[in-house]
Amino acid sequence: MPAIALVVLTVVVTLVVVLVMANLTSGEKKIEHKIERLYGSDDPQFARSMGLLLGPPVVGGNRFEVLVNGDAIFPSMLEGIRSAQRTITFETFIYWSGAIGEEVAQALSDKARAGVAVHVLLDWVGTSKMDKRYLRMLREAGAEVVQYHKPHWTGLGRMNDRTHRKLLVIDGHIGFTGGVGIADEWTGHAQNEKHWRDTHFRVEGPVVGQMQAVFMDNWVKATGNVLHGAAYFPAIEEAGDGYAHMFSSSPSGGSDDMQLMYLMAITAATHTIELSSAYFVPDKLTINAIVEAAKRGVKVRIITPGKRIDTHTVREASRACWGDLLAAGVEMHEYQPTMFHCKLIVVDELLVSVGSTNFDSRSFKLNDEANLNIYDRDFARQQTRIFDEDIAHAKRITLEDWRRRPLREKLLERVAALLDSQL
Numbered sequence: 001m002p003a004i005a006l007v008v009l010t011v012v013v014t015l016v017v018v019l020v021m022a023n024l025t026s027g028e029k030k031i032e033h034k035i036e037r038l039y040g041s042d043d044p045q046f047a048r049s050m051g052l053l054l055g056p057p058v059v060g061g062n063r064f065e066v067l068v069n070g071d072a073i074f075p076s077m078l079e080g081i082r083s084a085q086r087t088i089t090f091e092t093f094i095y096w097s098g099a100i101g102e103e104v105a106q107a108l109s110d111k112a113r114a115g116v117a118v119h120v121l122l123d124w125v126g127t128s129k130m131d132k133r134y135l136r137m138l139r140e141a142g143a144e145v146v147q148y149h150k151p152h153w154t155g156l157g158r159m160n161d162r163t164h165r166k167l168l169v170i171d172g173h174i175g176f177t178g179g180v181g182i183a184d185e186w187t188g189h190a191q192n193e194k195h196w197r198d199t200h201f202r203v204e205g206p207v208v209g210q211m212q213a214v215f216m217d218n219w220v221k222a223t224g225n226v227l228h229g230a231a232y233f234p235a236i237e238e239a240g241d242g243y244a245h246m247f248s249s250s251p252s253g254g255s256d257d258m259q260l261m262y263l264m265a266i267t268a269a270t271h272t273i274e275l276s277s278a279y280f281v282p283d284k285l286t287i288n289a290i291v292e293a294a295k296r297g298v299k300v301r302i303i304t305p306g307k308r309i310d311t312h313t314v315r316e317a318s319r320a321c322w323g324d325l326l327a328a329g330v331e332m333h334e335y336q337p338t339m340f341h342c343k344l345i346v347v348d349e350l351l352v353s354v355g356s357t358n359f360d361s362r363s364f365k366l367n368d369e370a371n372l373n374i375y376d377r378d379f380a381r382q383q384t385r386i387f388d389e390d391i392a393h394a395k396r397i398t399l400e401d402w403r404r405r406p407l408r409e410k411l412l413e414r415v416a417a418l419l420d421s422q423l
Contacts, residue, residue, distance in 0.1 A: 031256050034288060035263050040270040041348040047243070047375050050264060054247040054257055054373075056213075061238030062205030064379055068386065070187035073180050073200040074100055080170045080202070081107045086231045088118045089215045091167045093126035093356070094181025095134075101182050105134040109141035117231065118143035121219055123163045124150040126181070146222045148368075161251050164356045164367040166200075167215050172234045175203040175211040177246075177355050177372050179278065179343045190338050193308050197390070198341040199276075201354055201372065204239035210246035214370045217248060243375040249357075250368040258357045258371065259364040262286065265347045269293050272349065273300045274387045276342035279311070279358040280304045280318045286359075287324055294328040303342070303390055306334035314360070316412050319402070326399035333394035346387065349380045 039045045051058040067073040081088060081104070088111060095101060112118040120138060122130070124147040138145045148163045168176040178200030180186050188195030203211065212232055220226055249257040266273060266289045273293060280302065282290070294300050302325075309315050322332055344354045355371030357363045374380070 031259060031263065031285065034285065034292075035267045037267045039268060041265070041268040041350050042270065043268075046264075046268045050261065050373065051245055053264070054245070054261055056210045056245045056247055058243050058245045058373075058375060059206045059210070060243045061240065062203060062207045062242040062244050062374075063240030064242055064244070064374055064376070065202040066379075066382065066386070067178070067200045067202060069189045069198060070100070070180070070195065071189045073178070073198070074103075074187065076202055077168060077176055077200075078103065078107050080168065080174050080176065081111060083174075084111050084116045084170050086116060086171050087169075087227075088116060088171075089121075089167070089169045089212060089219070089227075089232070090119070091121040091163060091165050091215050091218060092182060093123045093162065093164045093166065094183055095122050095127045096129040096181070096183035096185075097131040097134075098184035100184055100187050101130065101134060104182050105137050108143055109137050112138065112141040112143040119219065119227065120145045121148055121163065121215070121222060122146070123148045125162050126164075129183075144223075146219075148218065148222050162367050163218055164358075164363065165214065165218065165248065165370040166356045167211055167370060169208060169212045169215060172212055172230075172232050173204065173208060173236060175208040175246075177201055177203070177211065177370065179341050179354075179356070185339070186341075193338045196339040196341045197335065197337070199344060199354065199386070203244075203372065205242070205244075206236045206238070207244040207246055207372070209233055209236055211370075211372070214246055214248045217250075218368060242379060244373060246370065246372050248368070248370040249364075251366055256364065258369050259286065261353065261371065261373070262345065262359070263289050265345060265351055265353065266290055266293050269298045269347045271298060272347070272384075273298055274346040274384060275300075275302045275359065276340070276344045276387065276390065277302065277304055277359040278339075278341045278343055279314045279360045279363075281314060281360040282321060283361060283364075287321060290330060291324055291328040294325075294330050299331075300325075300329075301331040301333065301387070301391065303333045303335055303340060303387070303394055305340040306336050306395060308336070308338050310339055316409070316415075319405075319409070320414060322397070322402055323399075326397070326402055332397045332402075333391055334397060335390060335394045337393050340390070342390070344383065346380050346383045349384055350377055351375055352380050352383050 190197035
C-alpha cells in the first residue's frame with residue numbers, strides 16, 4: 001500500500017474511532033459512590049437538598065392534574081394549544097405519522113396563522129416516522145420548526161445525544177409533561193396492544209416558568225436564539241398549594257442529574273417506593289441503592305412492560321439484573337395488556353417524579369431529559385392508587401420464577417445486558 005494511502009486510511013480510522021467514542025460517552029465524570037442516608041423523605045432537608053443539588057428551587061403555588069392515557073391526554077393538550085393567545089413552545093422526541101400527528105400539526109398551524117408565536121423542537125431521530133408534510137404545514141403557517149441534532153458534519157460528535165424531553169407550554173402559564181409522544185400508539189385508553197398505557201400531567205403555577213426555561217435550554221442550543229420577555233416568562237400567580245420544581249439533564253451539562261435525583265429519592269425513602277418504568281435497566285450503583293432500601297424495610301414495587309414491548313432487547317437486559325432485587329424482597333411486576341410506557345416514581349406517598357426519563361443508562365448519561373418533581377401528599381396518594389390499578393393488570397415475577405426461566409432466555413439476557421450503556 002502506498003505511503004499516502006496508508007496515511008489517509010489511518011486518518012479515516014482514527015476519525016471513526018473518535019466519533020464512535022464521542023457518541024458513546026457523555027464525557028462527564030459519573031457518580032461512582034453510594035449516597036449516604038442522612039435524612040428521610042419527611043425531613044425538610046430532603047426537598048431542600050433536591051432543589052439545591054438539581055438546580056431550580058422548589059416553588060409553591062402550583063396545581064397539578066394527572067391525565068391517564070390518550071383519551072384524557074390528547075384532548076387536554078389540544079385544548080391547551082387552541083387556547084393559546086401569545087406563545088406555544090413544544091419539544092418532543094417521538095412524533096410519527098397518523099391521525100393524532102395530523103391533528104396536533106393542524107392545531108399548531110392554525111394558531112401560527114392566527115398570529116401566535118409557535119416554536120416546535122423535534123428530535124431528528126424520533127421523527128423518522130413523521131410525514132414530512134407536517135413540517136411543511138407548520139412552516140408555511142409561520143411556525144418555527146427545528147429538528148434537534150439533525151446530522152451535519154459540524155455536529156457528528158453529538159449524533160447520539162438526542163432530546164428525549166416532552167414539554168408543551170402555553171402562554172408561559174400552562175405546562176404539560178410526562179411520557180407521551182405524538183403517535184397513534186398513545187391514543188385510546190390502553191384497551192388493547194395497539195394502544196399503549198401512559199400518563200401525562202397538566203400543570204399551572206410558578207413551576208411552569210421552570211418548564212419554559214427547560215425548553216429554552218435546548219432551543220438556544222439548537223437555534224442560538226433566546227426567547228424571553230413577558231410573552232414567554234410572564235408573572236405567574238399561584239394556582240394551587242402544591243410544591244414542585246422542574247429540572248433537566250443533558251450530556252453537555254449535568255448528565256448525572258437524573259440518576260442523582262433517583263438515588264437521593266431512593267436513599268431518603270422510609271416506607272414505600274413505587275416505580276413505573278417503561279425501560280428499566282439500572283446500573284449496579286442504582287441496584288444497590290434499591291436493595292439497601294428494601295433491606296431497611298422500605299416496600300419497593302416496580303412495574304415494567306411484559307412481553308408486549310416495543311424493544312425486546314430492553315426487556316431482556318432488564319430481566320438480567322433482577323436477581324439481587326428479587327432476593328432483597330423487591331416486588332417486580334410485568335404489565336400484561338399492552339406496552340407500558342409510564343415513567344414515574346412515588347416515594348413515601350410524598351414525592352412524585354414524572355417526565356421523560358427512563359430508568360436506564362441512556363436516560364441517565366446520554367439523552368437530554370426533563371422531570372417534574374412534585375412534593376404533595378394528596379397528589380402522591382392519587383398516583384399510588386393509579387399504581388395499584390396498574391398492578392392489578394400486571395403479573396408478579398417471583399425470585400423462583402426468575403431462577404426457573406429457560407436457559408435460552410438467560411443467554412439472550414446476558415447478551416442484551418452487554419448493551420446496557422446504550423439502552
